[in-house]
Amino acid sequence: MYGRKVKLRFFFVFFILIILSLSIFLILKSLEENVVYFKSPTEIKILSEVNKNKIRIGGMVKENSILIEEKKLRFIVTDFKNEINVVYSGVIPNLFAEGKGVVAEGFLKDRSFFSATKILAKHDENYMPPEVKKALEEK
């Protein structure tokens, strides 16, 4: 139906797409360790060895776990399966709160103790006015 040239051009584009997709898939697959922005406490638990490199951990700040000592902030990051104790001193973002998401950058002392050098708040995909939030909580 179509000329030979049209078919050739089609397959040219088609193969470029297939080959590039495949190579990008393989690259991302092999670099998965680095593509993830942070590790969850469970992933830290199954880590084979604790090294001295700077890493990021993330999860929820456990309810009633924030403890403010002199110039030091202690809290527990949980993914509801495992927990990590975090100690930090420095600036905290506005959205940092108990029961909310957090990403901490720093060094792992052992599998359940983390010394953070920087804290980022991770917020969820829910957006609503305060009145609606209140109404939801009363329910």
Added chain:
Amino acid sequence: MFKYFEPNKIFSITSKAPKYVLFLFIIILTVGLIEALILSPEDYKQSHSVRIMYVHVPAAWICLGIFSMITFLSVIGYVFKIRNFFLISKSLAPSGFVFSVIALVTGSIWGKPTWGTWWAWDARITSMLILSLFYFIYLIAWRIYDNDDKAFKITTIITVAGIINVPIIKYSVDWWNTLHQQASINILSKSSIHVSMLYPLLIMTAAFTLFSLLIFLMKYNTELIKIKNKGLDRL
């Protein structure tokens, strides 16, 4: 059939269209901005900084949409040798590029008060930056090779390479742990954004779409005039 569009006929429509589009754009943008900045409620957690969303999200949607359109048109245009499709792609690209930059900049401004950082090398943000670079390379390619077969081939390859990144941007927040939150708006399931915030978002998206259309028409008219000046009577 698209080969035989007469530039004069297209031009008679596209040269009149911009003023109507501009008129509609101003009205919808005014309504959208009033909704977004004044009438819409503040967020329970982020309070007023949530208003950045009404620029950030539409800009990101549109730059993804335009890139998909450019790729589609380029591939069809390249396979079937339709010159007109390349002129359309070429004219669409600048607004796509501008919106990708707007999405990155507003995201950065939004990130500081909410996350506590201007920039994070997480999967969503990095892949968005790559899209922006693809737009840039695409525009540069048109600068270097001016409307000839070589330009068609090279820009098609650039778009085909770049389109792989589009699903990566979309699903990056689901595939990997990212600092960026998951999608709030789903076509198939219930959105996790309140209706009072959804309306301004959709109105702003309509306004930005009209803006892209306006810029597109202006660019496209220039391309048509160039063709007319060359004395070609068909595209």
